[in-house]
Amino acid sequence: MAKSKRARKAGGIRNAVVISDEHMICRLGLCPPEGVVLDDGGAYTPSKLQRKVWNYWREFWDEWVPTVTRGEPFCVVNNGDAIDGGAHHNNKTHISDNENDQRRLALAVLRPVVEACEGRYYHIRGTEVHAGRSGVNEEALAESLGAIPNKEGQYARWDMWMRLGVGLSHFSHHIGTTGSMHYESTALMRELSEAYVEAGRWGDEPPDVVVRSHRHRNAEVRVQTRKGFATVCTTAGWQLKTPLCYRIAGARQTTPQFGGSLVRCGDEDTYTRHFVRGIARDEEVTP
Numbered sequence: 001m002a003k004s005k006r007a008r009k010a011g012g013i014r015n016a017v018v019i020s021d022e023h024m025i026c027r028l029g030l031c032p033p034e035g036v037v038l039d040d041g042g043a044y045t046p047s048k049l050q051r052k053v054w055n056y057w058r059e060f061w062d063e064w065v066p067t068v069t070r071g072e073p074f075c076v077v078n079n080g081d082a083i084d085g086g087a088h089h090n091n092k093t094h095i096s097d098n099e100n101d102q103r104r105l106a107l108a109v110l111r112p113v114v115e116a117c118e119g120r121y122y123h124i125r126g127t128e129v130h131a132g133r134s135g136v137n138e139e140a141l142a143e144s145l146g147a148i149p150n151k152e153g154q155y156a157r158w159d160m161w162m163r164l165g166v167g168l169s170h171f172s173h174h175i176g177t178t179g180s181m182h183y184e185s186t187a188l189m190r191e192l193s194e195a196y197v198e199a200g201r202w203g204d205e206p207p208d209v210v211v212r213s214h215r216h217r218n219a220e221v222r223v224q225t226r227k228g229f230a231t232v233c234t235t236a237g238w239q240l241k242t243p244l245c246y247r248i249a250g251a252r253q254t255t256p257q258f259g260g261s262l263v264r265c266g267d268e269d270t271y272t273r274h275f276v277r278g279i280a281r282d283e284e285v286t287p
Contacts, residue, residue: 013120014165014265015074017065020173020213021237023130024109025102026084027093028240030057036095036105044095049240049279056258056277057238061116064275068262076117077160078142079213079235080126080173082106085137093242099137106141114145123147123156126173127214131156162263167208167270169263170195175212175234188212188221192232208270209263211235217257218276228269235261236276255281 023029025036031046033054038044046054065074083102084094096102114121123142125135132138135156142155149155159172176187192210199206209231216237222229236259241251259275 012163012165013073013075015069015072016077016162016164016169016263017069017074017117017260018077018079018171018211018213018235018263019113019238019260020079020124020235021081021126021216021239022106022109023081023084023237023239024106025095026239026242027095028242029084030054030109030238031095031105032109036101038096038101039098052279053238053240053258059277060260060275061113065116065262068264068273068275073120074117075120075122075162076113077162077171077211078110078113078121078123078147079171079211080124080138081130081213081237082110082123082126082141083130083137085130085132102137103141103144107144110141110145114147119146119148121145121147122160122162122171124160124171124173125156125158161207164263164270165265167263167265168205169209169211169270170207171211173213175214177215184217184219185221188219188232188234192221192223192230195232196230206230209233209272211261211263213237217254218259218261218274220272220274229271231270231272233261233272233274235259236274240279255279 030053031050033046033051035046036044083106125131125138138156147155150157162169175191178184191212195210196206211233213235215234216239218234218236220233222231236257238258241256255278258277262273264271
């Protein structure tokens, strides 16, 4: 069967691999098995659970990404909160609040990612308590990684429009959260609706895919349109549950999700795929 007119017009990179919320330098964030050498010569060794999350990280890059991209070239969008930042929320879970320690760890983890996508690496700024005021810490990290800058010269952006083949996608870190599992999809539908309203107001092309992060949980809503499906999704993260999670009704009973996503322009439309892994809930006790 001949390809559609839309598919025949598509060119360039068709795959965007999306990661987010690594929260490196947190003792519950992403950390390689060799650990972290600190500024004063000391060292940190990752926990058993951190090593398990690292195994998922390797499965994601070594097995899942080559499969879902079908061996084709891809770009990478790091959708915010790659590092955990300085002291925030009065937390006691940091390996180090030294910004050089944080950047050194993040560079060691993410440089192979930049190499895997052959430099087609884009970075989105996350929450200011992690990324620094105005995203200054993630900007420095993204520049060191050689991220592709926007027209203002920012290596880490607040948001990004990306054309993959014939599909248009929008990336930004933040989205509303909820304390109730009943309303997990509400903010996603709101985000997609607002994108279509704003495009309609100004006569712009609406996005085929809207990608958000921040929640550390994967969810997706798809709506039929004249072009096919419009999709909005949130990405899983790479951080174990922090003490803050136990304050939130919907979070304190859930187990954390780890993973990333793919946005791909296929022969007919633009669609998403998601890699999500978890850990078992705590073992039972018998009095």
